[in-house]
Amino acid sequence: MKIWLNRLPAAASLLECADSQDESDSDYTNNHDYNLLYEKSNDVREDCDCDCGKSTIDNLVFPSRSELAYKSSLVQTAPLYIQACATDRWLVCNPTATARIVVLDDEALALLQQFQTACVLSALLGPAPGFAAEDTFEMVALLYEQGILRDSAARPVRHELKADEHGQILTVWLHVTNACNLRCHYCYLDKNTENMSEDTAFAAVDAIFRSAQQGHFKQVHLKYSGGEASLVMSRVSAVHDYASRLAQQYGLLLSATLLSNGVMLSVSAIKQLKERHIRVMISLDGVGEYHDRQRPFKQGQSSFKYVDRTIDRLLAHDLAPYISVTVSHSNLAGLPALLRYILARDLRFSLNYYRDNDCAVQRDTLQFGDEEMIAGMRAAYRVLEEHLPQRSLLSSLIDKADLSAPHQHTCGVGHNYMVIDQHGGVAKCQVDIKRTITTISVRDPLKVLQQDRTGIQNVSVDEKEGCRSCTWRYWCTGGCPLLTYRMTGRYDIKSPDCSIYKALFPEALRLEGLRLLTYSTPITFTARVLSR
Structure with a gap:
């Protein structure tokens, strides 16, 4: 009679691979002598380019x-x-x-x-x-x-919500630049050359820590984003140094991630990131042409070889990047080869589905059908079965769904997440960054977002039609609220990708x-x- 199970404690089980990392790769400041397990238990989700702070169901x-x-x-x-x-x-x-x-x-x-x-x-x-x-x-x-x-x-x-990751970590998207050297077909931004000034950046950090203190958070997680954040690397370093000083002053933990397209990360930039314990997320949508189809340079040239070079460079400096994959009709057939590439380098990753938006180009090459996505993902899963990693993939395989712990909201929008644009405007979600609700000048910008009843409404899955009795509701949580609203005109209804999720949950399990x-x-x- 036998039973196989995850023998780690509940908090550590969500981070079972983190223990294998060298402590020098920790993304926490060294300002405080916190217990290592406590620190790791707060960094629940892998780094990604979304507002993925979740509210979890109490164990x-x-x-x-x-x-x-x-x-x-x-x-x-x-x-x-x-x-x-x-x-x-x-x-x-x-x-x-x-x-x-x-x-x-x-x-x-x-x-x-x-x-x-x-x-x-x-x-x-x-x-x-x-x-x-x-x-x-x-x-x-x-x-x-x-x-x-x-x-x-x-x-x-x-089982009600408990005040754990949801209540302890304030995650903030810092839009340090709107400039970018790529023109990705699915990008939701209108690019220009505007950068966040140093004064605005420091004022933004002040506002972040004011909200963290008012909301009784224990940790702040910054996502340096754009545009392409690595284009203003000196600004990122200066802002993070300032944030580190404030974290020590407020007695809070600080972690950070640089979200990058990976084409221009120099050795000097990598050293700056590593010195500051800033992790790196790289967007990679395929190997060779499958990546280039939807992530070309401004003039249309291929970008994969530069991203590949950057990944090798990061690994050579013991700074393993997290890989964010956007899956569309255009690159779905190349997903098996991409997973072989990722697994061969032992990289963490997430598979995220393309979301239609007003700025996307060549939409007919991006949009996918349900059966097409299901078949493509199953082909990708066969590669994973052939090369199973030791770490759990429960939070990586099905778009925004997370099977690692029950939760009621897909993301942290309206709860413990905010987006600060290059002018100091504060929005709920980076995909809806043009809709600013307040500014960094108010005493507690997060509270304003929490109380706002316009724009994105991130309701509990228990309030969504078609979700209330679903077996998978606390893993799927009804999908991205913004996508659901765009497709249905409602926030309180199941995701348009529901049939895909239901077909793939047994495969992921x-x-x-x-x-x-x-x-x-x-x-x-x-x-x-x-x-x-």
């Missing part, structure tokens, strides 16, 4: 094993999701509660199935064929601790099950002959 608090021994009966949690992930191996999870994923063999599954109706625990201490009573108890305890079983006598509890089978050591209970 269950389980009684001790000694308390479990006195429970009158147990029953399977509902809904309980079970699917085959290999021969005689079964993936099991409850997507609406803890979302902890386990893999069971046939014998362990047979034991679990005895709890389809409420079952007195003492009645099972021995009858599991060939297993000692203590082994049966240990397996039942593991299933209970993972949220697969619950106390049938207790009334099911609705299967990959996680295979990963656990490949890299996790099972907890094994050996059948034995019991003495009378």
Whole structure:
């Protein structure tokens, strides 16, 4: 009887790969002597180019094993999701509660199935064929601790939001320049040569920390963006140095990411980033022509070879970039080759679907159909199955969906996220950066965004039509609110990509099950002959 599971604590499980990083690659300032695990538990999501601060569902608090021994009966949690992930191996999870994923063999599954109706625990201490009573108890305890079983006598509890990542991290998009050396076909910005002045940048940082203090945040995460932020690298360095001083003054943690197209990052720039513990996110949409089709230079020349050079340069300086992939009709066929490229370099990544916008060009080459996307993603998943990484991919595989923890909002818009443009205007989302709600001159710009009832409304998935009873609702959360509004005229309805998500969730879960089978050591209970 065997069970495979993620043995790390809940906070660390979301960052299971972070422990493998060299401490010099940490993106936290060294101004405070904080506990390392606490720091890592705050950096929940991988770096990306979106407002991905999420509100998560509170994890269950389980009684001790000694308390479990006195429970009158147990029953399977509902809904309980079970699917085959290999021969005689079964993936099991409850997507609406803890979302902890386990893999069971046939014998362990047979034991679990005895709890389809409420079952007195003492009645099972021995009858599991060939297993000692203590082994049966240990397996039942593991299933209970993972949220697969619950106390049938207790009334099911609705899991509310907890003040963790959502309440502790304020994430801010700093639009340090509107200039860019590329002309990506799907970009949502009208480019020009405007840069954020130093005075505006410092005033923006002041406003950020005022909001962080007013909102009782414990960490500020800055995303230096544009345009192409690396074009004003000296400004980025100066702003970050100023932010570091304020973080120390306010007693807050500070982390940061440079979002870049990757074509012009010099060795000098990389050294500046590394000295300041600023991570790097690179946009890469394919290998060779598949990237160049939708991310050319201004005059139309190819850009891939320059991005490839930058990635090699970053790796040579022990600053592994995070890869953000925008998937469209144009590059979908090249996704398998791109994943081989990414996996060969052991890079973290996310696969994000193209979103139509007013600034996009050649839309007919970008727009995709549901079945086309599903087939293309399945082809990409086959590559992942052939080259499974040790790290979990639960937050990487399905657009903005995140299977690593239940949550109620797709992003942090209107909650713990704001965008500051090059003039000091404050918007809710970078895709809607032209719609500024306030400015950095107000005392608490984040509070103004939180109270605003115009523009993007990032409602809970429980308020969305078509989502309320869906098994996957706390992983998908109804998709990007801005895209949904653009396509339907409503914020309180399911994503137009809903059918894609539903088709791919089982595929993504299967990959996680295979990963656990490949890299996790099972907890094994050996059948034995019991003495009378």
